[in-house]
Amino acid sequence: MTAQADKDGIKRITHYDTINSSLQNATTTHPRSTTMCSWRSLPTELLIDIMNRLPSSAVRALAATCRSSHSLCLPAIFANVILPSAESLQAFVLHVPRHYGQYILSLSVCTERKSTHLDHFSPTDALVEILSASSRLQSLSLSLASSLDPPKIIQAFAHLTNVHTFEIRNCGLEEDTPLSERLVVSLAASLPSIAHLKLSRISRSAACVDLCDVPYNVPIAMHDFDIPPHPRLGADLALPSLLTIPTLRVLEIRDTWLGGDSKLDFGSNESRSPIEKLLLTGNMYTSDNAAFDNDAYTAWIRACRPSLPTLVLGTALAPKVDIVPLSPSLVSRPEISWDDEEAELPQISHLHIDASLVTVDTLPSTMEVLSNCGITRVTISYGDGTPPPEPLGEGDDFTHQCALDDLKEWQDTIEEFLGSLESGQWHALRQIEVTFGKDVRARWEL
Known part of the structure; x- marks a missing residue:
């Protein structure tokens, strides 16, 4: 004692x-x-x-x-809750008083299991238990090793009236545990205040894309028919329906196959949300040179008409080379209409290119596609530009030299691009900036 x-x-x-x-x-x-x-x-x-x-x-x-x-x-201790595993999720539900949920403003949950000792544990039930008590929740991040029970989790989301930022990603194997786009769209559309949505490694649903258009190695969600119709969207729960969420302002789609959306277009501006920032990256299953993928990325940008203040690209764009036939699975979708003529792209103020995902040789084709968008500022860096890239560490000579070599390649390509501009092209462009580190940068004022 x-x-x-x-x-x-x-x-x-x-x-x-x-x-x-x-x-x-x-x-x-x-x-x-x-x-x-x-x-x-x-x-x-x-x-x-x-x-x-x-x-x-x-x-x-x-x-x-x-x-x-x-x-x-x-309130300060529980304002920001991070549960990095299924074990921590279970422990939080078992040992933290339920009424503490009123203090949670930001919640980050990963359902990946670190051990095999979780008997009779349901990540869905545990997550629903926390969400039902988190009346003041504003930011929610889910990293899922497997899908959730749709009826239970969708019902819980309907009560999250204050959530403005939602992130969801698949941290499991898409081939074994795909995270269906239909579930993701239903969850996002159930949040009445959602303004910022981040998606990563979402699997397209067999009910939303034509399987004849899907490359052989792209995982597809085949068993997602237990997802109930949404009160506003009904059964139309494909990823493009995200653009009709009225409160949505920032949409980030990473590592997700979008090739089936090459003919995407909305018939009226009234049906689209006023997106202020769109982020698109490629995926690990198809190359940047795939015609379907290039057309799909351009179609997503076009669907943000009439204006898109910020566009962030982690993939290359290429001019349209062929008309892709309309997929039979899309004909019955009433909210989306098609136009055989090429529609204008939105007016874009700021273009950011992620140099860690995009090669320098694809810059000319990307700029050609966006030449009529009235872009005033172009930035290029490693990452999506927010937050700014970290300064290179002192003494890291190899990393510094690699960044200098990359900068030289981008400088040469940008100089060639500027020298090839004809009169009247890119008349609104005022600045191009490349930043690969604290002392590795270049700027062109036009």
Whole structure:
């Protein structure tokens, strides 16, 4: 008992030392804390303000000092919850009081199993349990090793009225556990406040694409007929239906086959959401030179008419070379109409090219496709441009030299592109910027 008491005493002293140090740093910057006073005598709003200035480790230490501090720190501790495995998801449901869900603002969940000791565990039931208690949730990220039970999870999403950012990706094997586009579209469309949607490795559904158009090695979701009709979209749960969600402003689609959408076009502007940023990357199953894929990427951009402020490309574009026949599976879709004539692309203010996914030799064809979009600014970097690329580490000579070599290739191609412009082409272009590191960059002002 004595040894344990000494151990607890040392731990508590450590907690208080951490809090006192952080409290002194916080109070020196706060106008209302010019005189020293006891922690408990401070008004609640000042306590909250001080706590918000503390690092997360200090907040957890503060919560362990007394019961009143514990209650005060709960909203900060549970504001951002990250559950990196199925085991952590199960432990959270079993051991965290359900009413703590009211504090969760951001939730990130991965359902990949780290062991085989999860008997009778349902990721869907556990996730529904957390979501049903998270009344203030604003951001949700799901990394799924297998699909979820559609009726249960869709019903839970309908109550997430404050979620504005939703990310969903398949972290399993698409060949064995495909994540159906029909489920993803239904979930996104069930969020009444969704503004930012990120998708990765979503499998197309046999009910939404013509199997004759699908390359042999592209995984397809075949058994997703248990997904109920959506109240607004009905049975039309193909990926292009995302463009009709009225609140959606940012759409990111990564590592997903879009080749079946080469004839995508919406009949009226009223049926489309005013997308402000569209991000498209290629996929691991087909090459950038596939005609279907090139036409599909262009069709997705065209569907964002009349204007698209920001376009981020992790894939190349190429001029249309052939008319792809209309897939029989798409004829019955009432919201989408087709026009044999090439429709105009939207007006684009900012084009960003991800140089980690796009080769420099595809720049001319991409720029040719977008030549009439009124682009004013072009940026090129490793990654999607947000946040800005990290500076190269000091002493990493090899990485720095590789970046310099890449920069030289892009510089030569851009100079050739600018020299080939005819009068009247790219009249709105004002700036091209390439950034591969802190000291590896080039800019053209036009």
